[in-house]
Amino acid sequence: MTDRRFESLARKHLLPKMPDFCVSRYLLFVLPLHYIIRGYCFEGSSDPNGFYVWAFVQPLFVPDRGVSFVIGNRLGLILGQTCGAWSLTADNEEVVMADVWGYMQREGRIILDKFQSLRAFAKNAINRRTNPHSPYPPEMVAYAAVLLGDVRLARKMFDRLEWTLRDQNDREPYENDILKRARLVRETLERDRGEAVGIMNKWREETAANLKLTRFLAPLPGSS
Amino acid sequence: MKFMHRNLRFLTIASVLAFLLAGSVTPASAIYNPHTGRWMQRDPNGVGVVLQPSLSYEARNPVITVSLAYELQYADGMNFYEYLRSDAVNHNDPSGMFTYSDVLITAGLAGGLYGLASSYAHFSDRGSNWKLAASFGMGAGMGTFTAMGFGLLSGAFASAAGVSIGVASTSIGLMTTPALFGKAMYDYQSAETYADRLMAQIDVGLAVSGMVASHVALFKVANPGTVSVLEKVAARALRRVGIGKGPVYGTRAHTQFANEVRGLGKQLTPEVSYYGGRPSRYGLKGSIRVDVVEGPIERPIAIYDLKTGGSKLTPARITEIRSHLPRGYKDIPITEIRGDR
Numbered sequence: 001m002t003d004r005r006f007e008s009l010a011r012k013h014l015l016p017k018m019p020d021f022c023v024s025r026y027l028l029f030v031l032p033l034h035y036i037i038r039g040y041c042f043e044g045s046s047d048p049n050g051f052y053v054w055a056f057v058q059p060l061f062v063p064d065r066g067v068s069f070v071i072g073n074r075l076g077l078i079l080g081q082t083c084g085a086w087s088l089t090a091d092n093e094e095v096v097m098a099d100v101w102g103y104m105q106r107e108g109r110i111i112l113d114k115f116q117s118l119r120a121f122a123k124n125a126i127n128r129r130t131n132p133h134s135p136y137p138p139e140m141v142a143y144a145a146v147l148l149g150d151v152r153l154a155r156k157m158f159d160r161l162e163w164t165l166r167d168q169n170d171r172e173p174y175e176n177d178i179l180k181r182a183r184l185v186r187e188t189l190e191r192d193r194g195e196a197v198g199i200m201n202k203w204r205e206e207t208a209a210n211l212k213l214t215r216f217l218a219p220l221p222g223s224s
Numbered sequence: 225m226k227f228m229h230r231n232l233r234f235l236t237i238a239s240v241l242a243f244l245l246a247g248s249v250t251p252a253s254a255i256y257n258p259h260t261g262r263w264m265q266r267d268p269n270g271v272g273v274v275l276q277p278s279l280s281y282e283a284r285n286p287v288i289t290v291s292l293a294y295e296l297q298y299a300d301g302m303n304f305y306e307y308l309r310s311d312a313v314n315h316n317d318p319s320g321m322f323t324y325s326d327v328l329i330t331a332g333l334a335g336g337l338y339g340l341a342s343s344y345a346h347f348s349d350r351g352s353n354w355k356l357a358a359s360f361g362m363g364a365g366m367g368t369f370t371a372m373g374f375g376l377l378s379g380a381f382a383s384a385a386g387v388s389i390g391v392a393s394t395s396i397g398l399m400t401t402p403a404l405f406g407k408a409m410y411d412y413q414s415a416e417t418y419a420d421r422l423m424a425q426i427d428v429g430l431a432v433s434g435m436v437a438s439h440v441a442l443f444k445v446a447n448p449g450t451v452s453v454l455e456k457v458a459a460r461a462l463r464r465v466g467i468g469k470g471p472v473y474g475t476r477a478h479t480q481f482a483n484e485v486r487g488l489g490k491q492l493t494p495e496v497s498y499y500g501g502r503p504s505r506y507g508l509k510g511s512i513r514v515d516v517v518e519g520p521i522e523r524p525i526a527i528y529d530l531k532t533g534g535s536k537l538t539p540a541r542i543t544e545i546r547s548h549l550p551r552g553y554k555d556i557p558i559t560e561i562r563g564d565r
Contacts, residue, residue: 026505043506045495047479052495054505069503073521077493085486085494131522133552136502164551172547174500 006042013097032218055108078107405431458563
């Protein structure tokens with residue numbers, strides 16, 4: 001399915017029931033868009049009429065080329081009932097989209113409601129479902145802590161990230177990138193927190209641009 | 225006699241611990257080379273605990289010795305690269321650490337040694353309880369040989385019937401371990417010295433371990449192998465798609481396979497993309513798409529890739545998939561699924 005088709009389906013069947021949300025291509029997300037995007041992502045299948053829907057939360061202040069699902073899951077898998085896939089035919093569009101909306105209410109909100117603020121993000125991004133070996137959650141929480149001014153939490157998360165990626169021979173190239181930028185933020189934080197926040201604001205704009213969401217970015221509190 | 229009793233008790237503890245450890249070690253590693261039909265890494269079970277029982281006589285008294293050692297061994301047969309005893313259809317071993325037979329033999333040995341040790345102690349130290357001790361000893365001994373025999377049978381014949389027999393023999397463990405627990409509690413109540421009480425407490429712990437082990441074994445045995453299920457699903461998908469070849473046919477086969485997998489539940493998720501160690505959206509440049517993920521997407525325990533016609537899961541492709549899997553889960557088994565075998 002094309003991105004345009006996803007957008008059209010979401011506009012027609014979902015957006016009228018979701019006043020806080022906005023649609024852009026395959027993304028259906030909560031406004032205003034400050035530091036975190038949280039919402040739903042439509043994903044295609046090998047079946048030309050099939051699709052999956054992810055409920056996801058992604059911090060824009062972590063550089064990224066596209067949508068990633070470090071926090072989130074496919075609808076249908078969150079409560080472990082089905083493996084969440086839908087297929088459209090000529091005459092089932094209403095039924096399918098009503099089903100999708102039902103899953104968003106039952107399952108999607110479980111994830112999205114936990115991340116309503118930056119503070120909630122810093123608190124809930126690492127939980128019992130998180131992959132304990134992944135460098136992404138500590139990186140995200142460290143940056144969120146920098147933005148919140150919680151230097152103690154930020155240092156703790158930077159230490160955890162260093163420990164996670166401690167084995168130099170076991171690192172993938174992208175993990176070296178993570179470590180490099182985390183060290184940059186940490187060094188800057190120790191020198192000047194305002195400067196560290198500036199780095200993350202820049203990354204926020206870059207990630208939003210990669211997701212083609214620049215026009216949806218809300219002004220940050222305190223900026224003119 | 226007390227010395228021997230304690231040695232046997234130690235061996236029993238070691239056996240139970242070895243079994244429990246074997247079941248809890250994940251993830252394991254297995255790169256499959258479809259060209260040679262071999263696993264590219266040694267079965268992790270190839271290095272493990274060796275139990276070597278031997279019988280000797282000391283002053284006309286029989287002495288059973290069981291030595292424990294960690295050494296290289298052909299745990300799954302003479303081929304170091306063998307996996308699931310070369311029968312992925314009837315065995316299930318996502319961690320690569322053990323098969324049904326290993327579970328049954330280890331559990332049987334542990335239970336049997338425990339029972340024999342207890343009965344021997346009762347025979348020698350407590351004449352009044354000899355009937356009780358004899359019955360437990362015989363029961364445990366029979367359980368051992370039954371479990372070992374059935375375990376070997378299911379390993380040797382690797383058939384559906386073998387799995388059924390495995391379920392039956394594991395059920396014996398389920399029934400006997402509560403009895404052993406009851407006896408341990410009885411010993412605890414009637415213990416007169418601190419040493420006896422301590423030993424009885426150890427017995428209670430062992431019996432509980434045995435109960436847990438039996439349940440784990442039953443769960444493992446009762447679950448058919450994922451590869452077996454997916455091969456059947458793939459065969460059904462290919463039948464529905466019909467005969468054909470080329471990329472269009474391949475896409476149709478994959479679509480049908482994904483549709484079939486969706487109906488399986490059982491923690492099998494079709495069509496998942498990964499990029500840079502995390503799940504990503506289909507189509508992201510540089511990402512890889514796998515056909516089926518077993519377990520949570522962020523913490524997968526196995527990957528399955530459908531191949532049709534002449535296409536094969538190459539070592540280069542396996543390496544590429546691994547480079548994008550989440551950290552901590554890069555060494556999980558990546559298995560080729562074919563519906564046209």
